[in-house]
Amino acid sequence: MNEYNHLKIEPKWRKKWDKEGINKTKDLAKVPKFFVLDMFPYPSGAGLHVGHPRGYIATDVYSRFKRMQGFNVLHPMGWDAFGLPAENYAIANKIHPEIATKKNIKRFKEQISIIGLNYDWSREINTTDPKYYKWTQWIFLQMFKKGLAYESFEPINWCPSCKTGLANEDLEDGKCERCGSMVEKKPMRQWVLKITDYADSLLKDIDDLNWPESIKESQWNWIGRSEGALLKFKIEKSNIKIKEIEVFTTRPDTLFGVTYLVLAPENKLVFKLKSQIKNWPAVEKYITETKTKTEIERTAINKSKTGVCLEGVFAINPVYNEKVYPNQSSSTGRVPVWISDYVLADYGTGAVMAVPAHDERDFAFATKYNLPVKEIVLEDKKNMISKYGKAVTKYKLKDWVFSRQRYWGEPIPLVHCEKCGVVAVPEKDLPVKLPKVKFYEPTGTGESPLAVITKWVNTKCPKCGGKAKRETNTMPQWAGSSWYYLRYIDPKNSKVLVDKKKEKYWSPVDLYVGGTEHATRHLIYARFWHKFLFDIGVVSNKEPFIQLKNQGMILGSDNRKMSKRWGNVVNPDEVVKNVGADSLRVYEMFMGPFEQEIAWSTDNMVGSRRFLDKVWKLKDKISTAPNPSLSKEGRKLFHLPPSDEGGLREVDNRFETLLHKTIKKVTEDILNFNFNTAISAFMILVNLAEKEGISKNDYEVILKLLAPFAPHITEELWANLGHKKSIHLESWPKYDEKKIISKKILIVVQINGKVRGSFDMPAGSIQEEVEKVALAQKDISKWLLGKEIKKKMFLKGRILSLLVD
Ligand code: ANZ
Ligand code: ZN
Secondary structure (H helix, E strand, O other): OOOOOHHHHHHHHHHHHHHHOOOOOOOOOOOOEEEEEEOOOOOOOOOOOOOOHHHHHHHHHHHHHHHHOOOEEEOOOEEOOOOHHHHHHHHHHOOOHHHHHHHHHHHHHHHHHOOOOOOOHHHOEEOOOHHHHHHHHHHHHHHHHOOOEEEEOOEEEEEOOOOEEEOHHHEEOOEEOOOOOEOEEEEOOEEEEOHHHHHHHHHHHHHHOEOOHHHHHHHHHHHOEEEEEEEEEEEOOOOOOOOEEEEEEOOHHHHHHOOEEEEOOOOHHHHHOHHHOOOHHHHHHHHHHHOOOOHHHHHOOOOOOOOEEEEEEEEEOHHHOOOOOOOOHHHHOEEEEEEOOOOOOOOOOOEEEEOOOOOHHHHHHHHHHOOOOOOOOOOOHHHHHHHHEEEEEEEOOOOEEOOEOOOOOOEOOEEEEOOOEEEEOOHHHOOOOOOOOOOOOOOOOOOOHHHHOHHHHEEEOOOOOOEEEEOOOEOOOOOHHHOHHHHHHOOOOOOOOOOHHHHHHHOOEEEEEEOHHHOOOHHHHHHHHHHHHHHOOOOOOOOOEEEEEEOOOEEOOOOOEOOHHHOOOOOHHHHHHHOOHHHHHHHHHHOOOOOOOEEOOHHHHHHHHHHHHHHHHHHHHOOOOOOOEEOOOOOEEEEEOOOOOOEEEEOOOHHHHHHHHHHHHHHHHHHOOOHHHHHHHHHHHHHHHHHHOOOHHHHHHHHHHHOOOOHHHHHHHHHHOOOOOOHHHOOOOOOOHHHOOOOEEEEEEEEOOEEEEEEEEEOOOOHHHHHHHHHOOHHHHHHHOOOOEEEEEEEOOOEEEEEEO
């Protein structure tokens, strides 16, 4: 009896699989395709901990399963290596980002490989490879040509520590998502992508996606569509050019209840009204104070409101227009104007009509500053809009601030010509390569470190041949990941981004797996780029990712996020060395529902290893399996283990029934991402096989079912049975519905000899299954509360008898 030695088996098979290329995907095939995608990682300096591969193992199980089902499966991997994380790591460790990235990728790849993931590495991509980012730049150019990329000088989010502008999506609670610094608003030159042009279709098409509801909801909210009206309030005795304050409201029906207006402190109108404002120093002071507050702080419902009245400024409610109420215009419809930070400058018009009787925030503000609260009868919305307002749709989504003042990103392929202005780099000159530099630290001046490399910056205008300077801003870290899945389809094509025929065959991605942190960043950006690529005819589907699954995080055994700081990081290399990649894989799939956060437990992992030990030893039960003799009716006779009644008895073929049930369950469970329950079904089956013995044929079925989860051990056992072809190229077992007996029998549960409950179970159910059902029943489990079960008996397959004290 040879030992299960994972250290010998695992590397041996991986080498063989590589050599034989069993993970290579055919470009096109007559059989149906299946594209399984992982969110590709940033190769960070810390390497992988055991939490990272949870999603990769799931897609690996899934793609092996699909391949056995006869699909042509694409399951690729690559590196998202541009951007702040890589660059900040490089700066902290004083290594050039290019060298650091290469080193980190090498380490990541080793770690991923020893887990036995079946990636087709011939399709590996890397966003920092000029052959790759040539096409990132190409997509930008197409957007530029269509007017979707524009230069702007508006104030944007600026991270003083990362020394770069950021998009709204890069903030978390108003702080830099990367380093946690408070973000400032800073006016600067920048490139912006008009994602808002796609707001409507991004919103509409969410409905058709097979994605977790929570992610769909985040996208709805992020895009934030509001239907409302623009209403104009005349400024009383305005001594400036602007005569009106325009507000955006979703409640034009409350117009009669307006008792004051509020402008965002940054609203340009405030400065324009300066000569009319009597308390300017107080106003100016408040504007300065606002600058230090985050959007979240400003708009929190329960936060106490602050503000300053613009003394000397009044506005007239349009419903009290002089023509309608000639005598009361200036008294009833005259409302004061305030500034307050609860109104945001970049939403709607940056001005709000306050209706304290109907709006919570307005009510809190009015109470604090003693402003009137006016109860009213609501008007008809449509009527009010047609009389006073203009109907509009507003979105919370902002255009995507697309330039970074950093080194480690794709250069934006534009030049600035003294004569021609901004000119696109001709497509034949792509990629615009990132120059090699000695100093890559951010400057903090609002210019990227590329600006001082005069040799690179100074160039010729592609249009007129005159003097020109290259754009020195680089793209954000989200650029390369906004279209990478397409490149896996055709990774080496130097003529086009992706070959049309291949794109038609492979896209869209059938299954996409990754973390929830991408709900409103990557997943919105990628959908946006995809829709654009659809509009210009590069792709043939409107949506890139049909089905999305999120993995839950694996926490440290102390229930905290795994981190060096807590010393609770578990390294997959160690685990693979100690118990083997297959045990790691089985454990990560078994530890809990895939979407749920769960703490690591070394004890439980050892349990998974023990399960594989049992599967290993099962090979010795093949020969001793009883040759079932047949009863008069042709039914099989089995020796029952003593835990039942013992002796030879005529029963339904329990093992066969359970085997077919298990095939069905595992098939369905994999499809539904219920990997944990699939594995518990295996455990029950293997326990029964251990007791009753197993035929060679049935053992082979078990190995095939288990192959996607534990690819090495199953391959070894398969080969030992005399097979020459890899188990991973076998076809997936089918179950026979007839063998899953649907006949029900009544199970009676006795506790200390008294009948405490009963229920129906399929005939042929085994003790473990019956126990599970019994313990889940309240009427039964209440008798066991606080008691210890001393003995369990399963009599005649019908009575479960428990003795407790
Ligand atoms: C009067 C009113 C009465 C409002 C009422 C609401 C309730 P959503 O649904 O999020 O689009 N608003 C408009 N612009 C704003 C800004 N820049 N900053 C903060 N608040 C702003 O919200 C639209 C409502 O939010 C608008 O409708 C406006 O207040 C406020 F009983 O107008 B409402
Ligand atoms: Zn020119």
